[in-house]
Amino acid sequence: MKMSKMGKLLSVMMVVALFVLAGCGNNNNAGGNAAAGESDAIAKIKERGKLVVGVKYDTRLFGLKDPASGNVEGFDIDISKAIAKHILGDENAIELKEVTSKTRIPMLNNGEIDMVVATMTITEERKKEVDFSDVYFQAGQSLLVKKGSPITGIQDVTKDTVILGSKGATSIKNIKEKVEGIKVLEFDNYQDAFSALKAGKGDALTTDDAILYGMASQDPGYEVVGEPFTDEPYGIAIQKGNTDVVTAVNETLAELKANGEYNAIYKKWIGKDLAE
Numbered sequence: 001m002k003m004s005k006m007g008k009l010l011s012v013m014m015v016v017a018l019f020v021l022a023g024c025g026n027n028n029n030a031g032g033n034a035a036a037g038e039s040d041a042i043a044k045i046k047e048r049g050k051l052v053v054g055v056k057y058d059t060r061l062f063g064l065k066d067p068a069s070g071n072v073e074g075f076d077i078d079i080s081k082a083i084a085k086h087i088l089g090d091e092n093a094i095e096l097k098e099v100t101s102k103t104r105i106p107m108l109n110n111g112e113i114d115m116v117v118a119t120m121t122i123t124e125e126r127k128k129e130v131d132f133s134d135v136y137f138q139a140g141q142s143l144l145v146k147k148g149s150p151i152t153g154i155q156d157v158t159k160d161t162v163i164l165g166s167k168g169a170t171s172i173k174n175i176k177e178k179v180e181g182i183k184v185l186e187f188d189n190y191q192d193a194f195s196a197l198k199a200g201k202g203d204a205l206t207t208d209d210a211i212l213y214g215m216a217s218q219d220p221g222y223e224v225v226g227e228p229f230t231d232e233p234y235g236i237a238i239q240k241g242n243t244d245v246v247t248a249v250n251e252t253l254a255e256l257k258a259n260g261e262y263n264a265i266y267k268k269w270i271g272k273d274l275a276e
Helices: 005-029 040-048 075-088 104-109 170-178 190-198 209-216 243-259 261-270
Strands: 051-055 063-065 094-098 130-132 137-139 141-146 162-166 183-187 204-208 222-225 232-234 237-239
Touching: 040 075, 040 243, 051 075, 051 104, 063 075, 075 094, 075 243, 075 261, 104 130, 104 237, 130 243, 137 209, 141 170, 141 190, 141 209, 162 170, 162 190, 170 183, 170 204, 183 190, 190 204, 190 209, 204 209, 209 222, 237 243, 243 261
Parallel strands: 051 094, 162 183, 162 204
Antiparallel strands: 130 237, 137 232, 141 204, 141 222
16 A cells, blocks of 8 residues: 555654654763753762862962871862862862872873862963863962072072972973073972972972962971062863863852952961952
């Protein structure tokens, strides 16, 4: 029995409709149990019940572990707790994992941590590997020297100066660009670099001024000298593609600045109001 043209047309339309419905069903299931507007990353954080953050354990004022209590404290830690509260409703729903300048991106990209809050400068090169939040702290690179040193700023640094720094930090690249042929000794973390400076293994230690001020506060025999010679905007690093995590972090930062909590955290650790 031959089908009429109208019958054939109706059959084709029904088949198309079935494909469309099937496609919609698949889209609705994408992301598992994630609510509307949430990525898989946010859903996993909520399912886990805690935010896993990579922070530094050796950077006074930003992330420093107390060997006696085992607690990690600092500016970055307080910001991390605020993000946990925004996402999970509890600032204590957080696990801190130690990272260094060298390990933080690999640990983020292999899924060990949800984000990096660790004095990390936003650069175009790093943007190729990770996504960044808005700037959460503005720093600049400077120099830490023993009091009485002939080095009073970047203008006194020559190729004969021995500079100390941390592996993986942008400050190493910056100082090499500033002074051609300069000798740089790199260490796994800033505390090792500071110990080397105190042991006389170098003439100056370089990194962001905010970190250096923390070191200087540990030992009155050392001081930060000169004006900052780079612009170092810190961002919170998030695995590429986790855009809703970026949104959640940016929302947190905006809330903290709007309600005055950011300035309170800044004053607590940096010792002055943000506007000063």
